[in-house]
Each structure stands twice: as structure tokens, then as C-alpha cells.
Amino acid sequence: MSDFTFSKREYNKHCLNEARQLASTQLNGMKRAISRTKRHGLSESEATELSERILGLSNADQARIRISSGRRSFARCADNRLTTAGGSMDISVEITSVFGKRTASVTTNLLSDAELTEAVQRSEGLARLAPENPEYLDEPGPQYYDAVDAYYDSTGEMEPDRLAGAMARAIRGAKEAGFVASAYVDVRAGSEALATSNGLFAYHASTGVALTLTVRAQNGSSSGWAGDESRDWNQIETGRIVADAVRKCREWQGKTALKAGLYDVVLEPTAVGMLMSRVMGAFDARSADEGRSYFSDPAGGSRIGEHLFSSSISLSSAPAHPYGERPPFDGSGTPRRPESWIENGVLKNLSYSRFWAQKSGVEPRPSAANLIMRGGNVSLSDMIQSIRYGVLITRFWYIRGLNPRTISYTGLTRDGTFLIENGEISRPVNNFRFNQSLAEVLQNVEMLGQPIQVAAGENSSVGTPVIVPSLKVSSFNLASVSDAI
């Protein structure tokens, strides 16, 4: 079998700061060079003007305006043909009106003065009718936010022919190998803004792109996948994606039977990202305090401060993470700052909504902006070498919750599953369904690779950025066999 070393990416060659500096220098240069090109979505001044116009129509005690605007474009191929391509433009505003503790929200993309007046009046009418929400807190005033630039013109200026070109390249690569390509590129460019009647204004422009490719054998006997996701089109390695997906499809051909059971596994970064996205969802103080979470202390409250996982595990978020940026504010206007959730295996923090923070006497802390898992320096091939009998997993599919008390999930392996024997990939094997506590996974991590940004969304659209390493995990429960290819 060939070498399964995960192909190195430019991303890993430099320290992130250097890469970021380089990118922003290039970015600024490009912005200057093409200053005539208008970005997609409302500019900061347009968003300010629109939010002030709407706030000016308000007769409520307080109001909050959220604006999202921009363009989404895409191209798809399947069966070695370009199947669909297109794009859409939208601007929508959410108007939240407040009377005392009564609130209601109206979202509309109809923006004439008359239509906005009607929408404001509708939200006020609904708010007056709505029962009081005792958890409502006054709209925040001006806040300090970290500066985060997440709009990459390289992505914002993607034209339909470039998208179709990426699909054509995927088709060409698959055809040359005698395979069939099914690929998708999703591009978003736009902005979001938040304003309150108490003087808060927040604005964030961003782009995002995800390119994913499934390569299948003509007779459906094998399948391979590769993908990338970033804010910046220049980080998308089309050539590597094509080569990796073709290689996976080739090497998974002739899959053989392997029984269900507990295995040592090597999880490639995409597989890790798909699992860790679910862990991120459990970092909520309220459900912990209410006794409904893995992080609930049976004696009351949460388990913050407890050493729960392997000491190699650190999970954090950072809105300014290069190519994985998020807005430095959440939907309520609360600043999003770098956060540490798990540090060296210890639960450091959980997220607190404004209400739950006030009730608990702590600062509000928005939910994870993105997911950054600290890595190690073990290469994928070294992980494989360390395993006597185990399974290599490319990615997962159809992940669904089983038990929130143990953060247990089920799901299936997909697009490249291999047996490891005596430190080497020995043969391609059938897919599996896993039934596994992710808390146990975090306890059973034995080796970590270098973190990279992955396309962790099941439908391969641009989503929450996930930056994770490959992992070696012991005793992973591959609970039943799947015949699917």
C-alpha cells in the first residue's frame, strides 16, 4: 500500500502569525489594486445608514437591528458533468422591538420605507401581545470589540467561470483515473451588522469558501473524499483535493470484511473536526447547572475546574484565527474574545448567555466562535506505525446524538476506511457505524498531529471554522458494519 501520510499544506509550513501577516499584506495590496471593485454585502456606512433608518422608525422602549447581506454562489458537478451552478443576493434585517420585558422579532428582506415601517410596526404589535419574558435584559450599549478582518477579496471576487473551472478540474482528475467526480464549491461574501437603540453598533464583513470532492469508481465499488474550507480562496488547494480524493478512491477499491468491535483508530483531521464540532455544542453553563449535561456536577452546578480529559487536550476559540475568523460579537452584541474551554484536560469555561451570566454572577461568554484544538507533532504515518491492530478513518456521516449525559453520538464512517496491522495499512475494509461517547474519546487520545482547518460540515457548505489535528484514539466503538460505499 502507498504511504498514507497526510499531505502537507502550505498552511502548516509557516507559523500562523507569519502566514497571517503575509496574507494581510497581500490582501491590502489587492484591495488597493482593485479599489473600484465593490465588496458584496452592505458596507459599514450602508449598514449604519440602514440601521439608523430602522431605529428612527421605532416607537418601542428599546430595539435591536441585525442586518445580514451578501452573495452566495456555487457550482456542482456529478457523474463527471457540471450539474448546477448559480448564485443569489439577499439583504435581510431582523427587527427586535421591546416594551418592558415583552419582545418580538420580525425579519424581512423588503426594504422600502413603507415596508420597513410595516415591519417595525409588526414587531411592535407582536411585542405588545407577547407575554413578558422575565429573562429579558436591556439591550447593551456600545461595546469594545477586537478588530477582525475576515473579508478576503480572493474569495469575494470569485466569478462563475472560476467556480466552473474548479469543477472541471475535479472532473478531469477523476476521468484521468477512470473514476467519477462529484464535487461542490460554496462561496459566500457579505456582511453582518448589529445595532441597538442604546447606541451599540457592530459590523463584520466576511467571506468563506468550501470545496469538496467525492470520487467514486464507475461501478460504485469504491469512494474517496477530500475537501478544504477557509475564508480565503487562496488557501483552498484544489490540486491536493483532487489528488487525495482520487488516491482514497483507488486505495479503498476491493474493500474487505472487518468485524464490528472496539478498535484503536487513527482519525484524519476531517473526522476529528466532525466529532469535535459536537463537543463544542456541550459547552453550555446553563444546561450544566440545570443537571442536563455531561458537565453537570451531581452536587449542583458545573464541573468547571475538574480534570476530565487527557492532559493533551486543549480546546479553544479565537475570533481572529487566520482564515477561520468569526465576528467579534454574538447575536446579542456580547463581545466574543479568545476563550479557552478545555486546557490540558481541565474544563476551564462554559458559555454563559447574558441572562445566565447575570444570574450566576459572572461575565457573559458567548458560545464557541470557532473550534481550535491544540495539536501535537506526530505524523499520520507515525500514528499508523504505533498501532498493532486498528482502523484508519477518513471522515464520518450522519452524526446524531444518543445521550447528552455522556456526549454520546452515533454516525458512520465514509469514503476511505482501512485496517492497520502491525504498523501498516493492510487492506481497505467495510464502513462502520460508531456509537461512542465523545467524552471518552477525549480521555482516550494517545497521539496528536498538526492542526489544520477542515471542511467539517456534512453538507460541505461554509460553516463554523474548525481547526483540528489528526488523532490516535484507543477503544473506539465501531458498533456495527455498514455495507454502504
Add this chain to the structure above:
Amino acid sequence: MSIRQHISDRVEKDDRPPLFSLSRREFVKAAGYAGAGVVLAPALSAGCQVASHPTADPYELEMAFLALDEARSAGAAYADVRVQRTWSEGISTREQQITGVRYSDSYGIGVRVLVGGSWGFSGTRDLTHDAVARAAREATAIATANNKIAPQTTDLAPVDTYPEGNWVTPHDIDPFDVAVEEKADLLFQANAAALGVNGVRFVSSSINSVKENRLVVTSEGSVIQQGFVRISPGMNITAVSSDRTDFQSRGSVADPAGRGYEYVLGLDFPGNAARWGEEAVMKLSAKSVDPGLWDLVLHPSNLWLTIHENIGHPTELDRALGYEANYAGTSFLAPPGEVLNKFRYGPDFMQVVGNRTECGGCATCGWDDEGVPAFEWAIIKDGVFVNYQTTREQASWISDITGLSRSQGCAYGQSWASIPFQRMPNVSLLPNAKDDLSAEDVIAATDHGILIEGRGSYSIDQQRYNAQFAGQIFWEIRNGKKYQMLRDVAYVTRTPDFWASLAVIGGPQTYYMGATFGDGKGQPGQSNAVSHGCPISLFRNANIINTA
């Protein structure tokens, strides 16, 4: 009364006056698209009570024709335009407080064109002349560019044209006519009833309503105005053990439907919430299931989702041919020539239909987004797989096998911003045609079984073989009777084995339609709303695991 009359009201023809006024009709004629095969009378309209038909807005019509003209002059061989406005409203509560009152309104136009054999699509919220013309030209430019890069052929199956089509979801009470206060009051009453049960600690509940106007105009001459109403009431009740070491929830107490607010009233949340609360508390002390082989009695509130996952999805033709390989996956039902009219899904008495006509169905409509009229057809006949779900483009891909020249009418786009593609119609398992068995009759047919109610965790592989489905409430059946509550139950199946083990199905009296607003497929992902009817059913020797 026949079974079909018994289980639902069906959409029937009536003699309602046509929708469009003279001037609009003349507009249509003036646009000059209508060709041969024009059907002047509305093909379908509602069989249930309908207050009024939707009326097409003259400005929307003008914009749709402008888009068609622009696309045609830019070189499109075919185009369809959808002007769509979607309103939604959500009221959500927890315990005795409101957690959200939300209303949204999204309006725009989407233009899909064919140049050579390549599709292009463009959507915009901006309904000015300039923006609509630009969107049409952009869609055509995308299709033109793609056809240059990867030329291909596309054959659209023939369809009659309907220059005056109109349809509206049958409903008695428009949910948007019911005050927020009234909805909140109903939810608070239900929450209070659940919280009155000793051990219940948390309750959340909600009512989500959707209303949609769709105008579809095709370059072949169809002008179809439809109005849709859908509603989704929900409730989740959580009991926490006194030592905080355990909690159990009872959720999925009701399903969405293509009906009005009368559906919510009929569900009587306030009257049923205490029972659901008691079930949540009972789960805390229920026996954890012994894994192994058990007979399964699946209540329709659980079985509908299984049908969705392992009959609905694998019978989508685009999946079977690899068109969704990069996300939703392919299908074990492939290639078509080897499975159509050959693959045995289940026993002879298994009849599964696809339709967009069943009253109350979330996917029910008058026409699909390509102007194909709604009808009902067999997917599984006497246990054998006989038809895939298709669109106009797809029908030709397998017409040499099926002998069908027409589309099954399964084109659907979620919003004005989404390109229409093949989406699931209502896919339903018909009840026992010979014997109107009750739920008790079906339970009595096993000595060692588990009855499952409600949808729980569910997951299935990308070719729809390996499925693992849980539920909400589990009862051990011993010697033909409900014996004790169980917990931590999931059934793991391989689709063909599962349906081969179907042993007994209930009669029309047990027929029930489950549904979801969230049938996900496509890239970019789109949500489809769809219903699945079925009777209570018994499966032999299912593999049961313990999920604790």
C-alpha cells in the same frame, strides 16, 4: 367506504372559477409562450374547505415575463421563473415564560435557465426591473459558461401547460390569523399541565407556522400560482431524578402538517401534556433494555421517519445515479436496470405510494416547481420496487427502462434563492387492505416484542443500508400485551432485511401521517417539508441495542 377514502381526504377536481382576471389572461397570451398541449381549466384544486384561492400579483407576473424575455434573448433554450414569498412565525416557550416570538418575511425571484444542456440559476431579493433583468442575464451567462466548459445534453420530459394554474393548501384557520397571545396561552396551559406532574422539571414548547406564495412561470407557457400553509407544534418535557444523576425527556409529541391552525387545536396539547409528563418521569425508573433480538411494533409516529430514511431517500433517482454522492450519498437501489421491477423490498402486502395529493401532507401541492401536476403513483407495488422519484430532466434518464415519458413531479426549490431539484413527495405505506386491524391486534401478534412511539435519534448510512433508529417511548410486549416501560432502546437494521421482516400491518384505523420540515439534501443544502403516512406495523426479530 374504501381505504383511501377512509384514510384521508383526497384532492379532487372541482369547478371553481379560474384565478386570473381577463387582463392577466391577455397578458399571458400577449407574452406568446403558450404552445401545444395547453390545459385551460385548473387541473386540480382543493377537496377540503378552502376560503379563497391565491391571486397572482400583476407586478410579479410582469417581472416573471421580463425574466423569461431576458433569458430567451440572452440565448436560453428553456427557462422557469419562481417568484416566492415565504412568511414564517415561531412562538417558543419554556416553563411559564416566552423564549421567542419571531416572524419573518422573505421575498424574491429565482431564474433557472438551460443553455445547451447546462443549467444556470440566479436569485435576487431586488424585484426592480433592472435587478430582475440582471438576474436573468446572469443565470444565462452562468449556463452559457458552463456549457462551454463541459457541454452536455439535457432532455426535459414533456408536460402539459397550465396558463391559469392555481392551488392552495386546504385549511380552515390561517395560522397567521391567530394572535400570538392565543398561541402562547395554549402553550402555557400545556406547560403548566406537564409541570404539574411530580418529577417534571423543564418543559419547552413551540408553534411554528409557515405560509408561502409561489408563482411559477415557465417558458413553455405555464403560469401557476400556489399558496401553501404548514404548521409545526412541538413540546419537550424533561424529568430530572431527585439526585441529579439522571434525566429523561419526552419529546416529538406531535408532527408537522400541511394544515391550518385547526390542526393544533385538534392535538389538544393542554389535555395531553400531563400524560406526556408522566411518561418522561416513568422513563427515569424504566428498565434499561436487554440487547438482543426482539419483535418490533412500530407506532406510525416512529415508523414514518424510518420510511422517510430507508424508502423515501433510496428511491430518489438522482441519488441512485450518483448526483448527490458528495453529500446525501447514493442509493443501494442501483443501477436502475437491475432493480426496477426486480428488487423485492418486502412482503406481497407491502404497498408504498408517492404523491403530492394527500390532504394534510407537507409535500402536497397542485403542481411542482416545473409545472408538473400532482398525482399519485406506486413506488413499491406488492412488495416490489417499481418507480423512482423523478423530475422532468431525470425522467429521460431511465425512460428506456420505465417506458415513462413523463416526470413524477418531484421538482422543488426551498426558497426564491434556491435552484429547484429532485425532492421527496409524500411517501406513504398503505394500511392493511384486507383487515382493519387495531393497534391492540398488532401488539397481540407477538410474545416478545417492543412497542416504540415517537421519533428519537436516527442515523443511516449514505447508501441507506445500515440504520440505527431510537424513539421516545418504549414498551415491552410480553405475551401479546404491553407489559412494562423500557428505556435506552434503539433498533439497528439493514434496510432490505428490515422490510423483509415486516410481518403484520395495522388497518386504516391506525393510519397516521408523520412529517418533517427539515428533509435536507443538496449543495447548497435545502430543506424540504414532507409527510409520510403509515399504519402501526410489526417486524420480526429486530436487532435491539442498549444506548445508555
